[in-house]
Amino acid sequence: MDTQPIISIRNLYKNYDQKQVLKGINLDVYPGQIIGYIGPNGAGKSTTVKVLIGLLGDFEGEVTVLGKDLRENTLEIKRRIGYIPENAEIYDMLTPMEYLHFTGKLYDMDDEQIEERASKMLAAFGLQNEKDHRMDTFSKGMRQKVLIISGLMHNPQIVVLDEPLSGLDANAVIIVKEIMSLLKREGKTIFYCSHMMDVVEKVSDRIVLINNGQIVADGTFEQLQQTEGDTLEQIFAHLTGDQNLSGVADDFINALGK
Numbered sequence: 018m019d020t021q022p023i024i025s026i027r028n029l030y031k032n033y034d035q036k037q038v039l040k041g042i043n044l045d046v047y048p049g050q051i052i053g054y055i056g057p058n059g060a061g062k063s064t065t066v067k068v069l070i071g072l073l074g075d076f077e078g079e080v081t082v083l084g085k086d087l088r089e090n091t092l093e094i095k096r097r098i099g100y101i102p103e104n105a106e107i108y109d110m111l112t113p114m115e116y117l118h119f120t121g122k123l124y125d126m127d128d129e130q131i132e133e134r135a136s137k138m139l140a141a142f143g144l145q146n147e148k149d150h151r152m153d154t155f156s157k158g159m160r161q162k163v164l165i166i167s168g169l170m171h172n173p174q175i176v177v178l179d180e181p182l183s184g185l186d187a188n189a190v191i192i193v194k195e196i197m198s199l200l201k202r203e204g205k206t207i208f209y210c211s212h213m214m215d216v217v218e219k220v221s222d223r224i225v226l227i228n229n230g231q232i233v234a235d236g237t238f239e240q241l242q243q244t245e246g247d248t249l250e251q252i253f254a255h256l257t258g259d260q261n262l263s264g265v266a267d268d269f270i271n272a273l274g275k
């Protein structure tokens with residue numbers, strides 16, 4: 018590919034105390050791609066994401082984002098990435114508008130722009146009547162919608178989503194999938210971590226599978242299908258070594274002593 022990668026990860030290692038969690042990740046992401054980043058629980062997805070968005074500085078290896086070294090340009094890069102976490106700490110005592118003013122300021126947005134975009138985005142999610150209510154009464158999905166707005170409101174070039182659909186109802190899932198497609202059409206790059214195989218299969222241009230801190234597959238869904246299985250669930254089970262899943266379920270129920 019001729020284009021320069023928008024994200025380039027070289028020999029990324031990360032330890033937590035004695036435990037090595039990322040074991041030499043190499044990955045180039047190109048502008049306008051939707052990358053589905055999948056892997057079993059504890060594989061290292063969120064750790065990769067936290068490195069990418071500048072939250073974890075003490076890693077080994079080289080990470081370049083938007084052509085710049087992440088270590089040397091952390092603040093600038095942070096401003097150009099939108100991060101949508103699963104269940105982040107959200108300040109319950111604030112209203113969505115107050116929270117979005119707070120996060121918008123972190124991205125150097127002015128009050129008028131925050132007010133305008135936040136109002137429109139809250140309305141798009143059907144939260145216009147709740148925009149000045151404290152979030153301590155909000156459901157999980159309502160909070161998640163506020164987090165999604167907070168990650169996109171500054172119109173970032175790269176959007177990193179770590180299991181963003183958690184708690185959303187079926188309609189909101191459809192809306193978020195559509196938002197991802199529209200962002201892609203605008204040329205944004207999307208790094209999408211999820212366990213929802215059906216969604217990853219549908220929205221991703223390229224799927225990267227990480228297991229035990231290492232990339233074990235990287236390609237389009239069609240490419241992975243050729244060698245590893247028909248559905249993404251099968252591909253996942255095959256490559257992560259858990260092929261006897263119903264055996265695990267049997268063991269679990271047998272443990273109840275029936």
Ligand SMILES: Nc1ncnc2c1ncn2[C@@H]1O[C@H](COP(=O)(O)OP(=O)(O)OP(=O)(O)O)[C@@H](O)[C@H]1O
Binds near residue numbers: 034056057060061063
């Ligand atoms: N702050 C931390 N301190 C120590 N160990 C950690 C810390 N954060 C993550 N880990 C460990 O690093 C490993 C990878 O965790 P990570 O959250 O990156 O996995 P993941 O692929 O996102 O998993 P999941 O699908 O369950 O969210 C796990 O073994 C986890 O226990």
